Amino acid sequence: MNPGRAQPAPTAFSAPIHVTRPLLPPLSDYTELLEGVWQRQWLTNNGELTQQLERRLEAYLGAPHVAVLGNGTLALQLALRCFDLAGEVITTPFTFPATPHALDSVGIVPVFADIDPQTLTLSPSAVEQAITPRTSGVLGVHVYGMPCDVEAIDALAARRGLRVIYDGAHAFGARIGGRSIGDFGDATMLSFHATKLFHSAEGGALLLRRPEDRARIDLLRNFGIRDEVSVVTPGVNAKMNELQAAMGLLVLDQVEQERAARARLKAIYTERFAAAPGLRMFALPDSVSDSNQYAVLLIDADEAGVDRDTVYERLKAFNIFSRRYFYPLCSEAPHYRDLPSAAPANLPVARRISRQVLALPYFGALGEEGAHRIADAVLHIAGQ
Numbered sequence: 001m002n003p004g005r006a007q008p009a010p011t012a013f014s015a016p017i018h019v020t021r022p023l024l025p026p027l028s029d030y031t032e033l034l035e036g037v038w039q040r041q042w043l044t045n046n047g048e049l050t051q052q053l054e055r056r057l058e059a060y061l062g063a064p065h066v067a068v069l070g071n072g073t074l075a076l077q078l079a080l081r082c083f084d085l086a087g088e089v090i091t092t093p094f095t096f097p098a099t100p101h102a103l104d105s106v107g108i109v110p111v112f113a114d115i116d117p118q119t120l121t122l123s124p125s126a127v128e129q130a131i132t133p134r135t136s137g138v139l140g141v142h143v144y145g146m147p148c149d150v151e152a153i154d155a156l157a158a159r160r161g162l163r164v165i166y167d168g169a170h171a172f173g174a175r176i177g178g179r180s181i182g183d184f185g186d187a188t189m190l191s192f193h194a195t196k197l198f199h200s201a202e203g204g205a206l207l208l209r210r211p212e213d214r215a216r217i218d219l220l221r222n223f224g225i226r227d228e229v230s231v232v233t234p235g236v237n238a239k240m241n242e243l244q245a246a247m248g249l250l251v252l253d254q255v256e257q258e259r260a261a262r263a264r265l266k267a268i269y270t271e272r273f274a275a276a277p278g279l280r281m282f283a284l285p286d287s288v289s290d291s292n293q294y295a296v297l298l299i300d301a302d303e304a305g306v307d308r309d310t311v312y313e314r315l316k317a318f319n320i321f322s323r324r325y326f327y328p329l330c331s332e333a334p335h336y337r338d339l340p341s342a343a344p345a346n347l348p349v350a351r352r353i354s355r356q357v358l359a360l361p362y363f364g365a366l367g368e369e370g371a372h373r374i375a376d377a378v379l380h381i382a383g384q
């Protein structure tokens with residue numbers, strides 16, 4: 001049964017529908033901001049627009065210190081260096097490859113721990129079991145904007161003398177019980193990639209709680225140079241430039257409207273799949289405000305009578321290009337699969353979930369009719 005709706009045979013979209021589409025400001029607004037850049041002749045290195053963006057993000061996110069950076073991956077690398085993490089860091093395999101790659105790139109061995117089946121984020125008990133004398137920290141991921149069990153992980157880390165960094169690539173604007181996600185851990189990374197709700201084409205940020213950490217990130221993102229003659233630490237080039245910041249400032253103006261549009265789409269998906277056996281939209285608890293980054297369907301093949309990969313493939317005939325975020329697991333990639341922690345027996349929940357998830361198209365311009373058509377196609381494929 002297709003609940004609450006007449007059932008015409010689903011038709012294919014006339015143009016490809018991707019998992020997301022970037023918010024774009026009116027081009028004339030962008031060129032207007034660029035005129036100022038041209039007049040100032042200041043393109044990067046902590047320019048005026050970059051500083052403006054940091055102030056506006058601090059206000060919007062309710063975070064004391066926002067350091068904007070070239071992209072989210074660089075933000076993770078800088079956070080790891082800022083807190084001198086080394087040896088082993090415990091992380092989730094159910095994430096985009098950038099998460100373990102950031103560890104690998106600074107010489108840290110990722111240690112994969114399993115996820116919780118409800119939240120899909122790191123299981124605090126699995127983290128505890130993975131601690132060794134070489135462990136220096138935990139890198140949790142707020143996957144799909146679902147915050148990690150921050151209270152448990154922060155408490156565990158404090159008890160065991162570990163640092164905590166959160167990868168909040170999907171969690172722009174998420175709040176936990178009214179508190180900013182930046183209030184937890186030592187630092188929280190955000191990605192401002194074009195595929196994110198809030199973006200600056202490429203970009204990212206670190207939310208920091210202490211002014212001394214902010215000062216260190218300022219150094220690390222600019223080669224570690226304090227002034228023309230003092231190089232105080234081996235930093236890198238992780239700066240955001242003015243063209244990115246201009247995009248960010250204008251996209252920020254549109255974010256609330258986009259959030260509302262996306263919330264309506266998720267409500268449609270949720271309602272349309274509510275009565276369908278084996279199909280369930282991933283939902284956040286009431287205490288968490290949705291970052292509206294992804295709309296993820298979980299397909300239990302036994303109950304639905306169709307598996308996730310079949311739905312993913314057959315949607316293409318309708319011109320619908322969903323994504324299997326995050327499959328395969330990072331622990332299954334050749335570079336990591338021989339690590340002891342990558343053994344499938346260590347990660348049963350993550351393995352099962354990674355074979356059920358399907359990120360559906362989710363962007364305001366899709367429109368409510370578009371969401372209904374996608375639900376029609378999924379239900380048709382599932383024979384429901």
Ligand code: T4K
Binds near residue numbers: 169321
């Ligand atoms: N940690 C986590 C948990 C992450 O998810 C990510 C990034 C990171 C860290 C690293 O942050 P960054 O260093 O990227 O700031 C995309 C994004 O490139 C990536 O940022 C994101 N996660 C990941 C989940 O999604 P792909 O390989 O799926 O991108 P791609 O090119 O296939 O794009 C997806 C769809 O978006 C396309 O089918 C069409 C649409 N699209 C894409 C772009 C770039 C557009 O419509 N316009 C565009 O300009 O990784």
